[in-house]
Amino acid sequence: MIEDLKRVHDLIDEMFFDHQKALLHFEFDRAFTLLEMYETVLIRHMNDEEAILLPVYSERAVSSGAGSPKYFFDDHAKMRSYVAVFKQKTAALRSEPDLDRALLKLLDREAFYLRLCSHHDKRETDFLYPILEQVLSDDEERSLMSQIDLDADRASAVGAPDLTGRGRQQKK
Numbered sequence: 262m263i264e265d266l267k268r269v270h271d272l273i274d275e276m277f278f279d280h281q282k283a284l285l286h287f288e289f290d291r292a293f294t295l296l297e298m299y300e301t302v303l304i305r306h307m308n309d310e311e312a313i314l315l316p317v318y319s320e321r322a323v324s325s326g327a328g329s330p331k332y333f334f335d336d337h338a339k340m341r342s343y344v345a346v347f348k349q350k351t352a353a354l355r356s357e358p359d360l361d362r363a364l365l366k367l368l369d370r371e372a373f374y375l376r377l378c379s380h381h382d383k384r385e386t387d388f389l390y391p392i393l394e395q396v397l398s399d400d401e402e403r404s405l406m407s408q409i410d411l412d413a414d415r416a417s418a419v420g421a422p423d424l425t426g427r428g429r430q431q432k433k
Contacts, residue, residue, distance in 0.1 A: 262406045263390050269306050269411060270382050276302060277378075281371060284351070284364060293351045300344050307337045309409045310389075317405065318389055321396040328388035336381040343374045 276299040283292035311334065319330040350367045357363035397405065 262402050263394050265406070265411055266306075266310075266390060266409075267386060269302075270385075273299065273303055273306065274378075277371075277375070280351075281368070284354075284368065289351060289354045292354075293348065296344070296348055296351055300348070303344065304341065307340070310385075311337065313405055313408050314389065314393060317397070318393055322388075322392045324388060324392065327384055328392070332384060333381075333389065336377065336384070339377060340374070340381070343370070343377070347371060347374070 276295065280292050280295040280299055283289075283295055315330055315333055318324070322328070322330075324330065347367065347370070350363070350370075354360065354363060354367070393405075394402070
């Protein structure tokens with residue numbers, strides 16, 4: 262169940278890759294649209310973690326250093342601000358007098374951002390998810406995960422694959 266969240270990370274990573282491919286092909290409108298879709302899924306995922314998972318983690322987990330809840334919130338704030346800048350820069354690409362320089366600068370910033378995301382994902386897979394699996398009963402885990410709509414994340418990504426292995430499920 263919590264492992265499904267790791268699959269959401271795969272979806273999010275693939276969405277950002279699609280945005281970058283569009284940039285490389287000078288498809289700036291598509292790159293912007295893909296970035297907006299990415300942002301929607303990313304923020305939904307971060308909001309779920311902040312509202313549902315991190316409060317329980319903060320309350321029950323014995324964590325310090327790299328596993329401190331503060332770092333998860335800080336990373337999320339940085340990620341939100343980077344994506345906002347990327348949206349501005351992507352929207353402005355068409356009017357850049359030196360397109361090559363502007364595009365390379367954007368891709369360089371995005372490479373730095375991807376390192377932040379990779380570090381953050383590692384923090385979640387090393388601390389947040391395994392510790393939650395340890396401190397939660399099966400019923401508690403099911404209850405928490407029932408509050409997270411993984412299908413909505415995938416639905417936001419047009420054509421995104423089903424990463425849970427369960428197929429798309431209809432809401433009743």
